[in-house]
Structure formats: C-alpha cells, structure tokens
Amino acid sequence: xxxxxxxxxxxAVWRIESARLIAGLARMVRDxxxxxxxxxxxxxxxxxxxxxxxIPENPGAWLMxxxxxxxxxxxxxxxxxxxxxxxxxxxxQAEEMAVPNLEAALDDDIGDDLLRLIFxxxxxxxxxxxxxxxxxxxxxxxxTEEIARAFLAPVPTIQQRIVRAKxxxxxxxxxxxxxxxxxxxxxxSSVLEVVYLIFNEGYTATAGDxxxxxxxxxxxxxxxxxxAELAPQEPxxxxxxALMEIQASRLPARIGPSGEPILxxxxxxxxxxxxxxxxxxxxxxxAEQLGSPLGRYALQAAIAxxxxxxxxxxxxxxxxxxxxxxxLAQVEPSPVVELNRAVAYAxxxxxxxxxxxxxxxxxxxxxxxxxxxxxxxxxxLAKLGRREEARAEFERAxxxxxNARERTLLLGRAAAVATGTANQDDPQ
Amino acid sequence: MRFMVFVPGGKESEAGVLPDEKLIAAMQxxxxxxxxxxxxxAAEGLHPxxxxxxxxxxxxxxxxxxGPFTESKELIAGFWLIHAKSLDDAIGWxxxxxxxxxxxxxxxxxxxxxxxxxxxxxxxxxRDERLRAQMKENQQ
Amino acid sequence: MRFMMLVIPKGYASAxxxxxxxxxxxxxxxxxxxxxxxxxxxxxxxGLHPPSAGARVRFAGGKPAVTDGPFxxxxxxxxxxxxxxxxxxxxxxxxxxxxxxxxxDVIEIRQVQEMADFTPEIQKAAGPTRLGAQ
Numbered sequence: 001x002x003x004x005x006x007x008x009x010x011x012a013v014w015r016i017e018s019a020r021l022i023a024g025l026a027r028m029v030r031d032x033x034x035x036x037x038x039x040x041x042x043x044x045x046x047x048x049x050x051x052x053x054x055i056p057e058n059p060g061a062w063l064m065x066x067x068x069x070x071x072x073x074x075x076x077x078x079x080x081x082x083x084x085x086x087x088x089x090x091x092x093q094a095e096e097m098a099v100p101n102l103e104a105a106l107d108d109d110i111g112d113d114l115l116r117l118i119f120x121x122x123x124x125x126x127x128x129x130x131x132x133x134x135x136x137x138x139x140x141x142x143x144t145e146e147i148a149r150a151f152l153a154p155v156p157t158i159q160q161r162i163v164r165a166k167x168x169x170x171x172x173x174x175x176x177x178x179x180x181x182x183x184x185x186x187x188x189s190s191v192l193e194v195v196y197l198i199f200n201e202g203y204t205a206t207a208g209d210x211x212x213x214x215x216x217x218x219x220x221x222x223x224x225x226x227x228a229e230l231a232p233q234e235p236x237x238x239x240x241x242a243l244m245e246i247q248a249s250r251l252p253a254r255i256g257p258s259g260e261p262i263l264x265x266x267x268x269x270x271x272x273x274x275x276x277x278x279x280x281x282x283x284x285x286x287a288e289q290l291g292s293p294l295g296r297y298a299l300q301a302a303i304a305x306x307x308x309x310x311x312x313x314x315x316x317x318x319x320x321x322x323x324x325x326x327x328l329a330q331v332e333p334s335p336v337v338e339l340n341r342a343v344a345y346a347x348x349x350x351x352x353x354x355x356x357x358x359x360x361x362x363x364x365x366x367x368x369x370x371x372x373x374x375x376x377x378x379x380x381l382a383k384l385g386r387r388e389e390a391r392a393e394f395e396r397a398x399x400x401x402x403n404a405r406e407r408t409l410l411l412g413r414a415a416a417v418a419t420g421t422a423n424q425d426d427p428q
Numbered sequence: 429m430r431f432m433v434f435v436p437g438g439k440e441s442e443a444g445v446l447p448d449e450k451l452i453a454a455m456q457x458x459x460x461x462x463x464x465x466x467x468x469x470a471a472e473g474l475h476p477x478x479x480x481x482x483x484x485x486x487x488x489x490x491x492x493x494x495g496p497f498t499e500s501k502e503l504i505a506g507f508w509l510i511h512a513k514s515l516d517d518a519i520g521w522x523x524x525x526x527x528x529x530x531x532x533x534x535x536x537x538x539x540x541x542x543x544x545x546x547x548x549x550x551x552x553x554x555r556d557e558r559l560r561a562q563m564k565e566n567q568q
Numbered sequence: 569m570r571f572m573m574l575v576i577p578k579g580y581a582s583a584x585x586x587x588x589x590x591x592x593x594x595x596x597x598x599x600x601x602x603x604x605x606x607x608x609x610x611x612x613x614x615g616l617h618p619p620s621a622g623a624r625v626r627f628a629g630g631k632p633a634v635t636d637g638p639f640x641x642x643x644x645x646x647x648x649x650x651x652x653x654x655x656x657x658x659x660x661x662x663x664x665x666x667x668x669x670x671x672x673d674v675i676e677i678r679q680v681q682e683m684a685d686f687t688p689e690i691q692k693a694a695g696p697t698r699l700g701a702q
Contacts, residue, residue, distance in 0.1 A: 012659035225608035252683035275470050473681040480678045481661055485669040502644045527627040536622040539615035
C-alpha cells in the first residue's frame with residue numbers, strides 16, 4: 001500500500017469505527033473525554049502499524065483492543081493511582097477477562113453505547129454550539145479543522161469549545177446513560193435540535209462555500225438515520241429524518257447559476273432527488289404509524305411531503321398544507337410559522353384569507369425587521385387590488401432586506417403595482 | 429414490479445465526454461414522462477471507471493484493484509430503476525428512450541420479497557420488510 | 569458522495585430464471601445490510617434476477633429491436649447493488665470489503681454523478697450527464 005493510499009484507507013476505517021469505539025470506551029471508563037483520548041491513541045497506533053502490517057480483518061476490534069491495552073498501560077505506569085484510576089484499572093481488567101469474541105453480543109451493546117454517547121454529547125447542560133461541536137467530533141468523526149471550516153470559526157475556538165464541553169460534562173458528573181422515561185422527551189428534543197442545527201448549517205450554505213459546509217447536510221442525515229435505528233420507537237426521530245431527507249432532495253435545485261437561492265415554488269422540480277423523496281416519505285410513514293398527534297418535526301416533514309408529491313406548483317395540495325400549519329401553530333407557535341400559515345391560506349383560499357392572518361402579525365415585535373412580512377402582505381394587497389397599500393409594503397420590505405438582488409425585485413414589484421402592471425411572482 | 433435498466437458504457441462515457449445538447453434535452457423530456465406516469469424510481473449516471481475500483485473475493489481474501497477497467501466489455505454508464513406492470517410493460521416504456529446508434533439497454537427484473545418464498549424465514553422477511561419500508565422503493 | 573457497489577456474482581451470466589440465492593447467504597447479507605443501515609450510510613439496495621429473466625432493447629434507426637435473455641457473449645453480469653453515502657472512495661472500498669461475498673464474486677465500485685460534481689455551465693445545461701452518454 002502506498003503511503004497516501006494507506007492513510008486514506010485508515011481515515012475511512014476511522015470514519016466507520018470511531019463513534020462505536022468511543023462509545024464502547026466511554027461505557028468502560030465513564031468519561032467521554034478519556035474515551036476519546038484512548039480512541040485517538042489507538043488511531044495513532046493504527047497509523048503507525050497498518051501501513052506495513054495492512055489493515056486488520058476486524059479493524060474495529062483491533063482499535064478497541066489497542067485502546068483497552070493503552071488504558072491499562074496508563075494505569076500501571078501511573079504510580080500515584082488515585083481512587084478513580086484504581087477503579088478504572090479494575091473495571092478494565094474485568095473487561096479483559098471477558099469473552100474475547102464478543103461480536104454478536106457486542107452489536108446490541110454497542111447500539112446501547114452509541115445511544116448513550118449521543119445523549120451525553122447533546123446534554124442540555126452544554127450550550128447548543130458546544131453540543132454541536134462535540135457531536136460532530138465524537139459521533140460524526142469530523143476533525144477539529146473540519147468543524148471549524150464548517151462553522152466558519154477559527155480552529156482554536158472550536159478546540160477550546162470541545163475541551164470545555166468535556167470538562168463541563170465531567171464537572172457536572174453527567175452519567176453515561178440513556179435518560180429515564182421521565183426525562184427522555186426533553187433529552188431527545190435536545191438531540192434532535194443538535195442534529196437539525198447541523199443540517200441547517202449545511203442547508204443554508206451556498207454554492208462556492210467550502211465543500212465541508214454543504215456536506216454537513218450529509219453528516220446530519222447520517223446521524224439522523226443512525227438514530228432512527230437506535231430509537232425506532234420515537235416518532236419525532238423519524239419525523240426529523242423525513243424532514244431532512246425531503247429538504248435535502250431539493251439541494252440540487254436550490255441554488256441558481258450565480259449562486260443565488262431559488263425559492264421553492266420557482267425550483268426546477270426535475271432536479272429534485274427522487275430517491276431522497278422516497279426515503280423521506282417512508283420515514284414520514286414510520287412517524288405516522290407510531291401514533292398521533294404528529295410532533296413539530298413530523299408536521300414540518302408532512303408539509304415538505306406535500307410539496308415533494310406535487311410534480312408542479314399548481315398540483316400542490318395547499319388545503320392539506322393549511323391544515324398542517326394549523327397543527328404546527330398549536331405545537332410550535334411562532335410568528336414565522338404564522339407567516340407561513342398565512343401564505344398557505346392565501347394559496348388555498350385566496351389572498352383575503354392570507355391577509356387576515358398576516359395582519360395579526362403587524363404588531364409582532366420579533367417580526368419588526370423581518371422583510372418577508374411586508375413582502376407577503378404586499379403580495380396579498382396587490383392581488384386584492386389595494387395598490388397603494390401594496391406599493392407601500394413592497395417598499396418597506398425593500399428597505400428591510402439586506403440582499404441586493406431581493407431589494408431590486410421588491411422595488412420592481414412596488415413599481416409594477418403602482419403602475420398597474422400585472423405581476424405574478426410567487427409569494428414564498 | 430420493478431426493473432433495473434442499464435445504459436452501457438463505452439469509450440465516450442469512460443472519457444467523461446458529455447452527450448450533445450439535443451440528446452440531453454430529449455433525455456430530460458423522456459425522464460419527465462417517466463416521472464409523470466409514476467414509472468420513474470431513479471435515474472443515475474455513473475462517473476467513469478477511472479474513479480472506481482473493483483474488489484475480488486477469493487478464499488477469504490479480498491483484492492482491491494483501482495480503475496479504470498478499459499478491458500471490460502460489460503461497462504455500465506448509468507441506469508434507471510423503473511416501476512412497471514410486467515417485463516413487456518417495462519420494455520414498452522424503454523423503447524421510447526431517445527437513443528440511437530446501436531445502443532443496447534438491458535432490462536432486468538428486481539427481486540422482491542415474494543420471489544424468495546421459502547428462502548426467507550419469517551424473521552428475515554420481517555427484517556426485509558422493515559428495510560423496504562425505510563426505502564419505500566415501490567409503494568408510490 | 570454517493571457510490572454504487574455493483575455485485576458481479578460468479579457464473580450469474582448463465583443462471584436460469586428463477587434462480588434463488590442460498591438461504592445462508594441471504595442471512596449473512598441481511599446482517600450486512602443491517603450494518604449499513606445502522607451506520608446511516610445505506611441509500612438503496614436491490615437484487616436482480618439473472619439475464620435469462622431479462623431482455624435487451626437495441627436502438628439502431630427505425631423501431632427498437634427486443635431480444636430476450638440470456639445473452640451468450642456476456643461474461644460478467646450484475647446480480648445486485650448497494651448505493652451508499654460516504655465521504656470518499658476509500659470509505660466505499662472499506663464497506664465493500666465487509667460484504668459477505670462468496671468466492672469468485674466481484675464488487676465494482678462506481679461513483680454516482682451528482683449535481684455538485686459539475687461546473688456551473690454544465691449544471692445550467694442539464695445537470696449530471698444522466699444516461700445521455702454511451
């Protein structure tokens with residue numbers, strides 16, 4: 001094997017094995033920081049030995065065995081064993097005595113350990129950005145550099161963030177376990193939030209960004225799919241996977257030739273990825289089969305599914321979408337959801353219906369600088385023939401947006417409605 | 429039923445040469461027809477074998493060979509996955525593909541759980557069904 | 569990145585229609601498929617009936633001509649595939665190594681064309697080559 005070949009092969013093995021390795025070690029040493037250090041030591045050993053010895057038959061087992069031996073070595077060399085290390089040594093030696101070929105049993109155990117690792121990395125004692133960095137590191141197998149590039153942050157910042165996160169978990173004595181029934185919903189919510197944060201960072205990345213950024217969608221999808229196998233009884237896990245699969249299906253259609261974002265209703269649907277749509281619809285079905293009512297992710301996925309099923313904007317089942325937004329407004333009320341609900345109502349029942357909902361948002365403080373509110377109201381008003389009011393709204397929207405191309409578009413609409421020229425732009 | 433339809437590769441696809449605009453446009457139209465009729469499940473192009481590899485499995489050992497595989501007569505450049513009532517139906521659809529110049533498409537039926545009959549134990553069948561439900565290849 | 573792992577089973581070119589895989593192989597494959605799913609990398613998979621159960625359509629001016637399988641000149645034929653989502657060809661190879669293939673089988677790894685692989689000009693024209701090339 002040439003040196004670069006060996007390196008990329010070992011990298012590949014690491015991407016496949018690292019999360020399980022860290023998870024298994026974390027259960028043994030009860031500390032994700034120590035677990036990761038041991039795993040990294042095993043990787044170093046692999047990088048030293050495999051280029052000459054070749055990649056072993058069972059690389060995961062080799063790495064685990066090496067990490068355990070390393071842990072025991074450290075215990076022996078440290079003469080000043082404190083109690084924790086002593087316990088560690090005893091615990092690890094017991095593991096060593098255990099049946100060497102644990103493959104069958106290990107599969108189930110490792111699944112549990114992975115789940116423990118996910119819950120731990122996403123523990124709410126950590127700030128969201130710390131959870132994201134730690135999850136990408138321990139579960140995504142990303143290097144610190146890759147995480148830094150993905151979030152447009154300096155490498156030392158991410159390094160520190162990860163170091164501090166591990167320390168916080170240790171100091172808060174966060175146990176390495178799957179949360180009990182009572183806490184499960186909240187803890188799971190935290191996990192899903194992290195995964196979706198990662199997805200959105202990749203989803204909003206634009207063409208011309210470092211490839212690492214849009215690849216975040218793939219990282220998030222992979223994490224979501226893994227979670228779907230580890231927690232198959234959780235409907236919101238499937239809901240989130242469904243939402244991500246369907247949103248990802250639009251990636252090839254979202255960015256125009258000059259890197260500008262293309263709105264959903266303007267996208268070339270021939271570019272939507274049918275395989276991902278089918279996977280998304282299947283995941284949604286799993287969520288629905290697990291019972292009602294649908295949670296926030298499943299509802300958003302169901303809305304996305306309505307668009308995905310329509311071969312053109314005209315075929316969209318807007319009535320169904322309004323019902324889904326009504327439900328979403330109950331489950332996750334927010335001004336932005338209300339605005340989307342207004343748009344859906346307008347598409348289903350006409351501009352007056354949409355305006356009624358949008359008007360209620362005019363006093364909403366959090367939307368005061370949100371250009372889409374006046375843009376949407378302007379569109380409804382224009383369709384209702386209230387031209388002066390429409391013009392004022394488009395101009396307000398143009399003043400609020402920071403995107404030059406959008407400003408031009410909005411000013412164009414203002415001018416068109418003032419002169420009475422018909423303008424059929426889609427509102428959203 | 430589902431079918432896989434292979435587009436053969438050749439010197440041009442291996443060289444990464446793109447087809448001319450007319451063919452691309454005709455192919456897009458054809459693909460849209462397949463989508464509208466509910467026949468299309470997937471349509472993918474493959475990068476040349478120079479970006480690929482082959483693994484040979486022999487007596488418990490695996491040998492990896494990097495592409496290209498120019499000597500192979502069975503190159504594939506792309507494929508469709510389609511949904512049709514029968515092989516004849518599938519053939520009927522693919523006859524409408526905008527090819528010329530001696531291109532030969534191969535159409536193969538895809539195994540479904542029912543085909544396995546006795547080979548699938550109830551447990552395997554359940555696992556297979558779960559896997560399929562996830563991928564939802566043919567329920568749309 | 570997406571990769572196809574194309575399975576080329578030994579001797580499949582001459583397999584009779586209705587040939588079923590050995591149940592023990594099916595069991596091992598099922599486990600392997602599950603490991604791909606557990607890792608979050610599996611996008612799709614299928615097994616294919618042999619060429620004797622298929623057909624070919626030949627386009628050469630005029631009406632396309634249909635021939636039923638099997639096809640005498642074919643030596644290596646496809647028996648199935650996995651489509652996976654991974655970060656590199658090396659990762660695809662690593663997964664392929666773990667497939668429980670019988671002796672004499674071959675897996676060909678091919679990268680699937682994605683929109684992001686092409687320059688803006690080509691994307692503008694039509695996106696990935698997608699079955700136009702021959």
